[in-house]
Amino acid sequence: MKKEMILGAIAALLAITGCNENKEVSKAAVSFDEVLTTRRSVRSYDASKKISEAEVRELLTATQEAPSWANQQPTKYYVAISDEKLAAVQDMVGGNKERIKDAPVLIVSTFERGKSGFFQGNQTNEVGDGWGAYDNGLSNCYLILKARAMGFDTLIMGMRDADELRKLFNIPESETIMAVISLGYRAGEPNRPERRPLDDIVKFY
Numbered sequence: 001m002k003k004e005m006i007l008g009a010i011a012a013l014l015a016i017t018g019c020n021e022n023k024e025v026s027k028a029a030v031s032f033d034e035v036l037t038t039r040r041s042v043r044s045y046d047a048s049k050k051i052s053e054a055e056v057r058e059l060l061t062a063t064q065e066a067p068s069w070a071n072q073q074p075t076k077y078y079v080a081i082s083d084e085k086l087a088a089v090q091d092m093v094g095g096n097k098e099r100i101k102d103a104p105v106l107i108v109s110t111f112e113r114g115k116s117g118f119f120q121g122n123q124t125n126e127v128g129d130g131w132g133a134y135d136n137g138l139s140n141c142y143l144i145l146k147a148r149a150m151g152f153d154t155l156i157m158g159m160r161d162a163d164e165l166r167k168l169f170n171i172p173e174s175e176t177i178m179a180v181i182s183l184g185y186r187a188g189e190p191n192r193p194e195r196r197p198l199d200d201i202v203k204f205y
Contacts, residue, residue: 068199
């Protein structure tokens with residue numbers, strides 16, 4: 001009986017250790033480099049896979065860590081997740097409609113003008129509200145990388161009907177609508193476009 005108890009304790013310990021090891025492997029399964037190299041602009045989504053509001057909230061929480069001018073945080077997001085709103089936004093992205101028709105989430109990205117690039121209401125340099133667009137791009141970068149780390153895929157679309165989107169989501173006139181971002185699971189493995197040689201874009205002095 002004593003021997004059986006000892007063997008049972010050893011088996012339980014091994015099981016717990018094994019579980020912990022699996023959890024550690026799972027957490028470390030996707031490295032930052034893997035996130036960078038496996039991210040793609042995905043134009044075909046798996047209609048059978050959905051994304052919950054809780055998952056979208058986790059994703060967008062990550063964007064709040066993005067840097068912005070004087071921590072102004074000018075970026076705003078409007079999320080279409082209901083069937084009604086998804087259908088409406090699909091009609092506002094031009095030629096991308098068919099490409100994103102099976103994406104379970106569509107996100108409109110905007111920024112508040114007059115914040116980034118300004119100090120006490122005055123434009124700080126010649127870029128002006130361009131800094132708002134810059135900060136919006138940084139926030140969106142966090143979004144698409146966090147999405148990939150969570151196993152999702154994205155497509156940033158500049159083809160969009162800003163006026164209709166503004167009406168649909170009641171977006172204030174003080175915000176510039178930048179892009180619509182589709183969110184879902186890739187239906188297949190997209191190709192990786194060639195990148196320019198590093199020396200074409202970097203100069204050391």
